[in-house]
Amino acid sequence: MDVLLNRIFFPTSFNELFSVWNQNPSAQPYAGGTVLLWKQSKTIIDLPPVIICLDNMQELQNITRTEHYLEIGSMVKLNKIIKLGKIVPEVLCDCIENIGGVQLRNVATIGGNICCTARLLDIPAPLVALDAQYEFRGAQSSRWVSAVRFHSEEDIDTLEKKEILTRIRLPLNRWDYSMYKKFFSEDIYDHKTVTFLAKAQKNILSDIKIVCKGDTIVRNKNAEGILIGCHLPLYRKTAADFVENWKEFLANNEEIDEFSKYEIINCIEINVYNLTE
Template identity: 35%
Template sequence: MSVRKQRNTKVFSPTTLQDLLSYYRDHPGAVPFAGGTYLFLSKGPREGFGGELIDLGHVSELSQISRTERYMEIGPAVSISKIINTGRHVMPRSLYAALRNIGNAAVRNHATLGGNICARSHRLSTYPVLLLLDVRLELRRVGNTRWVNLNRFISGDEGPLLEPGELVTRIRIPFMDWDVEQFRQQERLFTPEHFIFCGVVRKQKDVISDLRTSFCIGNRLTIRTRNIEAELIGRKLPIPPEDGLEMGRMLHQQIERNHPEMDKFNVHRIRRSLNWFLQILNDSE
């Protein structure tokens, strides 16, 4: 382990998980970073960026990828490039698309999945995808290890929900054999217009056996429309155009009811994304 000092900033670089967790317990005000590509971009009090940093990048336990028959586990400090290269043929295609969309090759060489999930002020590219994939996170602090579902770790405006001295130490992504997966990101990151749609579907012959969709607007508000999902599960493909229109109307009403503050443009985008996805589903027969 080492401690570097630069101007007013002190950087602690542990090489073992034990040293990392002990240091973080004793310095709960220190800010952990992995690639640093988000933290230093957003540099400011919102991310808690202060005088003391902990570099997660030298802890080997946090930099590994492993897999079983049922899931793949990714260390939070593994670079996005490495995840893409190692997991390309096994990871869900929607996640692959989200990872490929992050920045450029230079950014992806440093950026990590842990940092993408744990950004406090924004919901970043992988969040609406991971939300659909039943992802679980291992959280550790000295003397305690627990597993949480991503939808409990970050829920609505809340989260990431970490105890003092606690870090994400593993990200578990189940393999679920989706038949159709779509990820679409529009407009510039960190602008109110930024928009992500993700949809995944499993079919049994021509019947929808599972369907999940998420929409993320302005890098913050993330919506799942479970009643529309429930309406579609069990339906036979193709979905007739009039039923597609009815789903669009239901979605519209739901958003107006639950998010009255949302502007018409975004309501329209959400509705259009659902239409587009249903079209892809019909074509996938």
């Protein structure tokens, strides 16, 4: 009896990639493979029958910087991003440093973290806070999608359109206050995180973004509205109203357990009180 063998393709150009994908519609893109190989301890690993390995796609490895943006190719390894140094927004760097160990980060890519459809991983939340954009390429087209839209439910099927994430564009904004906190869980897919960013102009809070990661991305724009336009340092009463708003907001969220809600509120409270007198 014939044994059905796995087939692995190594395209070097988009033409090759999409031609292979056309001929093998069930093929799965493979970046670092750490999600696909997770928890496989058998001698012979279980892989999707057809794989399109992105390793030889040079264009996906590029890192470029302009006056306003940093662009990172989807196949750039996590450790390489950390090594870029100060140009990388602090919250993104902190997030990546808290993903697995050095060995994992030498293999895992930023694109694989964003495109893991099984579960929401850690990198998308800081990217949403940083107003990142993703470029997707299909056989005939390319388009930019904002991180916030991509990770919202309405765009969850994006990857079923046979598109490849090619690069991530990060605006190089200056944030006066930035903080990333991760609450570890035994299940690597269940970590909760908080990204807190604030910006001031002439002592007036001009922008604030607080993005939490539970099973989905959680952002409370109503609460942010309470603080935007306020003088710094904030009045303690304003900070208290802000925290109260968050408590009410999270009380209605059934996807986050009570203990995680407590951790998230605590973290937000500490950080907003850091902006008071």
